[in-house]
Amino acid sequence: MTYYISLPFFSLALIVSQMMTEDIVFSGKIAVELSLIVVIYAGFRFDVLRGGILSFILGFIYDCLTCPLSGLYTLIYVLVFLISKVASLRISPGQPFLIMSLTLVCALFEGMTIIFFHPVLYGGGISTHAILAYLPQILIVSVLSPVLFGAFHWIEAVLNVRESQPVKRT
């Protein structure tokens, strides 16, 4: 239950931190979408209910804070989670190259979905320049994904140890 209660706060903190990092470190020129990697990681580590709700909430908050339309990133993240869940049947998180490839595919899927919805969002087609600017971001996220998978795994392990520690009698 703690997981579901803390999920909105964690998601909000993650998205805000991600946005601030993009804004301060990269001056808004490059968006390193950590939330996408979290969703992919959830596909490997969580069951459909936990991971699905995590993706849904992350996507919804991302929508609220960055997208003029509600539901777009919610849908994308839920679909990415499902793709990742299906991929996890064949791929192990310990295979960095495959994780990078999966992240690349998911990021491309996200990009294509946004391009598809772009006329609805902004009333016109996306420019070639925007697509070219999006490509390095996809590559950066893909390259970072194995490292971040390791980091997430470590955080998860730390949290699980804390949760499973028995209360000492005094």
Place this chain on the structure above:
Amino acid sequence: MLLPKKHQPLIIACLLVVVSLIILSYSVKKPTSVGFFRELILETAAPLASMITVSVKNLAGVWKRYILLVGLEDENGRLKRDNALLIQEINRYREGYLENIRLQKLLSLKERTNHHTVAAMVIGRDQTSMMKAILINKGTVHGLRLDLPVIADQGVVGRIVETSAHVSRVLLLIDENSNTDALVQENRIQGILQGAASLGCSLKYVPKTETVSVGNIVVTSDLSGLFPKGLLLGAVKNVEKTDSGLFQQIDVAPFVDFSKLEEVMVIVLDKSDNMGKTRKLN
């Protein structure tokens, strides 16, 4: 859960996709509608974002200050060196300015004096308990000789007691061996001004019958021919008439501050006026 366990994941996945599509279609249909949850998230995110921005800005400020400090040490050293040089330069200018003022006073004194004068610089002080004298950087080469009077812009300094080619020793008025013919300017009473070291001078041999007041000016008389008449010596600061003895006890404060002398003027009198002899300095 009420869902069949076998199809539970599939049903949850479909449910999530459907809910997402509903939200999306609703949002496309009514793009202007903000929605309660959207507003709630925006309101919650704003202070969080603001907190992160402020923290990062503060960190960036600290970092910038650190970077600034790295260069600051070198700059500080350079500025200190520049400052020391500038202080030296200012000091040179100040010294030059003060010297100019003193020389102007000497020059005006020279213009007031009818005699030939030689300007000299004080190069040493011999103001021990035994002797109160100064050394000046002019000697026989410059026309100086024994017993020539030495003056400053405030008044008489003393007389030359030893001289060599380029250096002369001047016995100050306050030396206990210094005896100068003097007279009180107001009532022309004659006396001998004798040095009294740290007490200044005392005017000797003034009879009790004469009236001398505190503040009276004492000037040189030309009885001995050593000093031209009328040069300022000092002012009377104390007069005592004791019961015993014939003379008054008169203390005189010299006008010249001997501890601050830097430039002096030697009055070169004619030999007929001054019959002193020249003695070589060791």
